Amino acid sequence: MLDKDTVTEILTSSKNFIHHIGLDGPDGSVDRRKLKKFGEVVGFAEQILKAADTLLRGDNTVFLECSCGKSYLSFVLNHIISNTYKTRTFFFGVDINKSLVEKCEQISSALGYKNMQFVHGRTINFQPDGTVPEGLYQGKVDVVIALHACDTATDEAIAKGIKLGAKYIMVVPCCQNQIRSQLRFSHPLISLTEFGVLRYRFADILTEALRSQFLVGAGYHVELMEVVPPKLSPKNILISARKTKGRGKRGMKQYLELSKIFKTRFKLQDFFPELSRELN
Numbered sequence: 001m002l003d004k005d006t007v008t009e010i011l012t013s014s015k016n017f018i019h020h021i022g023l024d025g026p027d028g029s030v031d032r033r034k035l036k037k038f039g040e041v042v043g044f045a046e047q048i049l050k051a052a053d054t055l056l057r058g059d060n061t062v063f064l065e066c067s068c069g070k071s072y073l074s075f076v077l078n079h080i081i082s083n084t085y086k087t088r089t090f091f092f093g094v095d096i097n098k099s100l101v102e103k104c105e106q107i108s109s110a111l112g113y114k115n116m117q118f119v120h121g122r123t124i125n126f127q128p129d130g131t132v133p134e135g136l137y138q139g140k141v142d143v144v145i146a147l148h149a150c151d152t153a154t155d156e157a158i159a160k161g162i163k164l165g166a167k168y169i170m171v172v173p174c175c176q177n178q179i180r181s182q183l184r185f186s187h188p189l190i191s192l193t194e195f196g197v198l199r200y201r202f203a204d205i206l207t208e209a210l211r212s213q214f215l216v217g218a219g220y221h222v223e224l225m226e227v228v229p230p231k232l233s234p235k236n237i238l239i240s241a242r243k244t245k246g247r248g249k250r251g252m253k254q255y256l257e258l259s260k261i262f263k264t265r266f267k268l269q270d271f272f273p274e275l276s277r278e279l280n
């Protein structure tokens with residue numbers, strides 16, 4: 001299995017690659033100003049490669065990067081996997097910013113990749129555009145990933161992953177605005193959340209707990225970890241979910257308990273009207 005140092009070594013040994021994905025500085029190595037993003041991408045890529053190692057030893061693995069932006073993560077994974085694994089891969093990227101989607105297409109063709117497709121639109125509405133080379137995509141997405149998808153865009157990535165039946169859903173969230181304002185109102189820990197800084201931090205924890213419990217309820221085994229030290233980036237929590245057989249006995253019980261305690265209205269559940277009886 002590849003560790004962080006090996007991933008870094010593979011990436012930095014190709015100045016051409018670093019240049020094309022736009023992380024290079026004047027001397028061709030990683031730009032000092034982009035070391036934070038580089039560290040986050042490497043730390044996240046390491047965990048994806050670790051989690052999906054068995055999958056990557058199979059024939060064909062399909063990734064979907066939600067809110068891909070410049071798609072650093074997909075380009076890095078594609079570079080690493082094509083250099084170290086025998087599996088064929090296909091990468092979809094989706095983003096609401098059309099110019100970034102076009103930029104990703106340009107980078108992909110400059111690097112000579114034939115296994116990437118970037119789609120303009122909201123994550124939740126993502127559909128492949130039907131021009132994927134035959135054999136590379138058979139209507140299933142194995143791994144859904146998202147790095148710093150703003151606020152509820154992370155919930156879209158999780159919802160999309162569940163709906164697609166992805167084997168792995170791995171997200172490193174960004175800002176957690178939706179819950180913060182809701183914590184102003186009555187709940188048992190109001191004396192904790194009346195202080196701005198503590199409300200801010202507690203909202204982060206509660207948001208990731210709600211997402212994780214929702215994934216558990218949807219039939220995933222969930223682990224949380226830090227992809228980089230908090231000193232490098234405070235937005236460093238990875239929710240790593242692996243699909244299990246069935247939805248398990250407890251279903252959404254824990255998720256519901258948590259949202260009842262804090263009286264939260266959480267965006268993620270809005271993507272599942274079919275669960276409204278269970279969730280309300």
Ligand SMILES: C[S@@+](CC[C@H](N)C(=O)[O-])C[C@H]1O[C@@H](n2cnc3c(N)ncnc32)[C@H](O)[C@@H]1O
Pocket residue numbers: 066067068069070071072094095096097100121122123124146147148149150153156174
């Ligand atoms: C903070 S950037 C992160 C970009 C990239 N993942 C990275 O780490 O460099 C957030 C991205 O999410 C995109 N975005 C926001 N809401 C979205 C949605 N609902 N569906 C798809 N993309 C979205 C934005 O256009 C932006 O490119």
